[in-house]
Amino acid sequence: MRRLFEDLLRTHWQQLLGPAIVVLVTLGVGWLLKRFLLRALARRAAVTKTQLDDILVRSLSGPFMIWMLILGVHLGVQSSQLPASVLHISARVLLILWVISLTVASARLTGDLVRHYGHQFQSAVPVTSLTENLARLLVAGIGILILLNALGVAITPILAGLGVGGLAVALALQNTLSNLFAGFYVSVAGQIRVGDYIRLEGGQEGFVTDITWRSTTIRALQNNLIIIPNSKLAEAVVTNYSLPEERMALPIPVGVSYESDPDKVERILLEEAERAAREVPGMLAEPAPLVRFNPGFGESSLNFTLICHVAAFTDQYLVQHELRKRILKRFRQEGIEFPYPARTVYLRRVGGVRRAGQAGPEGG
Numbered sequence: 001m002r003r004l005f006e007d008l009l010r011t012h013w014q015q016l017l018g019p020a021i022v023v024l025v026t027l028g029v030g031w032l033l034k035r036f037l038l039r040a041l042a043r044r045a046a047v048t049k050t051q052l053d054d055i056l057v058r059s060l061s062g063p064f065m066i067w068m069l070i071l072g073v074h075l076g077v078q079s080s081q082l083p084a085s086v087l088h089i090s091a092r093v094l095l096i097l098w099v100i101s102l103t104v105a106s107a108r109l110t111g112d113l114v115r116h117y118g119h120q121f122q123s124a125v126p127v128t129s130l131t132e133n134l135a136r137l138l139v140a141g142i143g144i145l146i147l148l149n150a151l152g153v154a155i156t157p158i159l160a161g162l163g164v165g166g167l168a169v170a171l172a173l174q175n176t177l178s179n180l181f182a183g184f185y186v187s188v189a190g191q192i193r194v195g196d197y198i199r200l201e202g203g204q205e206g207f208v209t210d211i212t213w214r215s216t217t218i219r220a221l222q223n224n225l226i227i228i229p230n231s232k233l234a235e236a237v238v239t240n241y242s243l244p245e246e247r248m249a250l251p252i253p254v255g256v257s258y259e260s261d262p263d264k265v266e267r268i269l270l271e272e273a274e275r276a277a278r279e280v281p282g283m284l285a286e287p288a289p290l291v292r293f294n295p296g297f298g299e300s301s302l303n304f305t306l307i308c309h310v311a312a313f314t315d316q317y318l319v320q321h322e323l324r325k326r327i328l329k330r331f332r333q334e335g336i337e338f339p340y341p342a343r344t345v346y347l348r349r350v351g352g353v354r355r356a357g358q359a360g361p362e363g364g
Contacts, residue, residue, distance in 0.1 A: 038060065107140050272326045
């Protein structure tokens, strides 16, 4: 190969001038098309409602100059008087470049389409880095097979060899493959999706930001990232606060003294909750708040539970903050006291000696 090109440059260098000019002209035309035509298409796509045209223009702009180079070399070689051996080699090289560039562009386009349509139908097609990469790998694998077939390489022996060697690779990469298939299962099952707020049995909790081939990333409320291997996540007990819906009930315990009127306490709690539902962001007016005299009689207090609903898991913090302040102010205005632990102590004489004994707790 090297000797062939050395002889070509030494004996046929004059015949290379024509193809070189054709290549340069083609590249110049391609540069003008990319600068004006593709930019115009990109501006046109930016003002449309759909994102599909933006994805197509973005996918074409990457390998466009490579395709123009392939076209220029092809036109230049075909219009020259170069030896047949050079034409044959150039054709094979151009075929390889064409298949590789087309495969790369198709893989990128496939990943973008999976992400685009996955976000539109997220309940049916969960979108993660794992699903995008698997789609790109599938397209890349098809491109490699097409390239090998075009070059005349027998594919069947390669597939058979991969089948035998795949067993050894699977044994050597057991943990890696375990995380890979666990991540694929988690993505496809749809029980844990990107954006969901989850809590693991170990106490880790946060928003799911991504699921890769090895691990799942969770962003905690403190803005820290928690990295969990997919195999561990697949086996863990997980509470998903975003399924079946993001809305959730929020119980708020309230204790008052035994001297308080239960009906009055219930009325005040409902009034404050209904007023807060109209004013506090994240708190829902429907379903309507309710109050239950539960868990009931405590050691030092009458215990109520105010039940309201919030739009999402993270809304509970602001809602609890506002409701507790409003309840405290209202109770002080209405003269309802919060209890303090109290015990009644009885004194008695045993054998002429005064001893103390506790009768137990009581409200007060």
